[in-house]
């Protein structure tokens with residue numbers, strides 16, 4: 433197995449807007465990241481993924497880019513970015529940035545020019561159609577048609593909000609612009625890119641009429657718009673022109689790629705270094721993507737999805753693993769549902785969160801933690817729909833009401849799934865606004881910051897933060913690299929469906945087993961440890977092969 437820096441990296445997704453505010457405007461900024469680099473370094477992070485920081489009207493929190501070469505003044509300046517890149521390098525932390533290349537903001541000068549002047553070259557950068565009627569009936573990800581009428585009889589296409597018009601990758605001039613942008617940032621010193629919504633760039637089925645899948649007469653763009661035939665040509669060209677011959681990495685948000693096709697995406701000669709798989713992150717949803725359609729999943733299904741994903745990726749290349757990101761609710765709530773510990777239940781909270789930590793840090797692939805996961809942050813209670821900022825959440829609330837769901841229930845569904853759960857300000861301390869800002873925070877601060885915060889956990893050597901620190905150190909330890917990073921993964925079949933168990937094996941036969949009891953029961957599991965490397969019952973021997981409630985461990989056998 434070829435060694436690469438990005439296979440060994442410990443990633444951390446940083447949602448800039450909520451990380452640390454230094455200028456009292458209520459939103460995080462680049463100087464805030466610089467200030468907190470020591471915190472990340474101490475945790476053991478070696479790769480930062482920073483969410484979009486470009487000038488943007490923030491209709492979708494920066495995933496609507498108005499200038500790919502700039503920094504939004506609310507986040508700082510290009511000088512701040514350069515300083516961040518150089519300080520991160522000193523701290524041996526690589527930085528990758530989010531590239532949103534499926535669409536721009538409708539305020540981007542390209543789009544403005546395209547609207548103003550149909551003869552300009554920028555008209556070709558987007559997808560316009562002359563038509564009396566809506567040209568097709570795909571439903572955009574944030575609700576309503578993918579088509580918006582720019583003027584009478586002229587439509588443009590958007591996979592996401594109408595303020596996020598899709599780019600036309602068929603246009604060679606547009607592709608050349610994209611290549612220029614990627615090269616610009618590589619020259620600035622970033623180590624690679626997270627490629628947003630990249631499997632939507634080739635348009636196909638969504639341009640034609642489809643069988644409606646809902647009362648609105650539309651059909652979900654997910655199944656019609658992702659991974660369309662011919663996408664590989666664009667992706668291969670991008671890789672060849674911008675990335676070949678560099679040691680930069682790419683991690684693609686790649687929904688819609690079936691496991692059988694993964695080789696093309698992440699194999700030897702694949703388009704990307706790795707992709708994010710959504711199969712188990714979306715276990716709580718039924719097909720169609722409506723949050724009110726919650727799936728009644730079991731641990732047995734969770735295990736099946738995890739190992740199907742891990743084994744398919746391992747056969748064909750390299751993957752990225754995560755339990756949380758800025759589009760998901762918090763993992764404690766997602767995976768333990770009504771059994772999830774409240775912040776007050778300190779012991780149970782530690783056990784559940786550390787069990788997930790052992791699971792994540794044992795999997796094969798580049799690990800990405802999401803900010804606050806190292807503290808065991810939980811979902812934030814939102815008591816009215818007006819408290820949410822996220823446009824997706826507001827749309828999902830409306831969808832629930834339209835499906836005749838009572839407002840109280842609709843609010844519960846969006847509370848469970850809202851992307852704002854993971855976007856609440858980072859709790860640096862138990863003080864006012866969780867130490868995130870001296871100003872007015874842009875989004876509600878989770879009221880439990882008095883119990884779950886970085887200061888308290890940094891000081892407490894028994895905290896989740898320090899448990900993560902130990903697991904990260906273990907994963908980075910040269911003695912275990914062959915096993916924990918490069919080793920094979922194989923499920924250990926366990927009768928109790930609430931126990932997730934697997935082994936990682938190096939080519940020389942060295943084996944580490946990972947055991948995670950997801951239940952509140954004591955379980956007999958038949959474990960035989962030669963040496964315990966990590967155990968969330970800190971010091972308790974795993975005697976007689978028994979796992980305590982929520983016990984999780986890594987053992988040498």
Ligand code: NOJ
Nearest residue numbers: 492495532592628629759
């Ligand atoms: C995926 C991003 O992760 C999400 O936050 C965003 O809303 C959409 N892509 C559109 O860019």
